[in-house]
Amino acid sequence: MLMEVKKAFKLMGYYFRFNISSVMEYRVSFLIQSFGMVINNAAFIFFWWILFNNVNSIGGYGFKDVMLLWALSSSAYGLCFVIFGNVGQITRMILNGELDTYLLQPKDPLINILCSKTIVSAWGDTLYGIVLFFLVKGFDIKGFLLFLLFCVTASIMFASVLVTIHALSFYAGNVEGLAQLTTEFLISFSIYPEGIFKGGLKYILYSLIPAGFMVYIPSRVINEFNPVLFLEVMGAALIWIGIAYSMFYKGLKKYESGNLIINKL
Known part of the structure; x- marks a missing residue:
């Protein structure tokens, strides 16, 4: 089991380096798309700033609390599509019989599929969240390390749900x-x-749509560390990984390859 996990991380690292090399071949395009996404997301700060100038709190959250949610969700979303760039294409690949290439390789098919592509604009989302964290929390090193860890767990849950x-x-x-x-x-x-x-709806946020474990609990732990809540987030990430793997590999038994082959008679 440990060896399989090690191989999965090694494959993810290989694809990450390869994808970085690929996008950096077109640096101008990469910078334009990334910073364009940062500017697009930054517009929402202005919206919330105006809103909180008229109210003290919303749902028990102040301006900085909401911005921390935005920082976590933005970086988590970005990291998901930076590392698992193909996660949005799985249905198309299944229907078109495009999984064959990945199934023939001596690698974990799911990791191989997910990590073989990166979304350039998602780098901007990731950067935006990191910058926003420092604007909200300042140079809080402990908080930033927790932030990075929770961005990883949230991105994993995001990808697992999809x-x-x-x-x-x-x-x-x-x-x-x-x-x-x-x-x-x-x-x-x-x-x-x-x-x-x-x-x-609140129960859904901690089950079918695990936003509670992706951003709500992590934001509390960053503001005030709680080991129980911390372990709950780690546990939720592991559970969603298990669900995703189980669903994918059980479904894979029903996969019919070569769907792109058309018989013309």
Whole structure:
């Protein structure tokens, strides 16, 4: 088991270096897309600043609390698509029979699929979140290390949820619409104060849409370290990894390769 985990990290590291080399071949384009995303995201700071000039708090959150949510969600989203750039293409690859190449290689197919691509603009999201953290928390080294760790766990949960949804394509055909809707839910529920969500919706934030473990609990731990909450986030990340792997590999047994081959008679 330990050897398999080591191989997975080694493969992820290889793809990360390869993807960096690829995007840096077109540095101007990389910089334009990355900083364009930073500027786009920065516009929301102005919106929240105006809003909090008129109210003291929203759902128990102040301006800096909301900005910390934005920092976590932005960097987590960015890191997810920097490292697991193909996560949004799984349904298309299943339906078009494009998994064959990955299945023939002596590597973990899921890691191989997810990490073989990076999204350039996602680097801007990652950078934006990091800069925003320092603007909110200052040079808090301990807090920043926790922030980086939680960005990793949140990006893993983000990718795991999407893998789980896309894996439904093995059974139900095209679920790209559902996957896109899930992505929007994950983002939307992660950038607004937890206190505005009531009733059953709050339970969803800690289960089907794990925004609670992605940003809400991490923001509390960064502000005031709590070992129990910290372990809950780690546990949630491991559970979602297990769910994603289970769904993908069970569905893979139903995969029919060569769907691109058309018989013309």
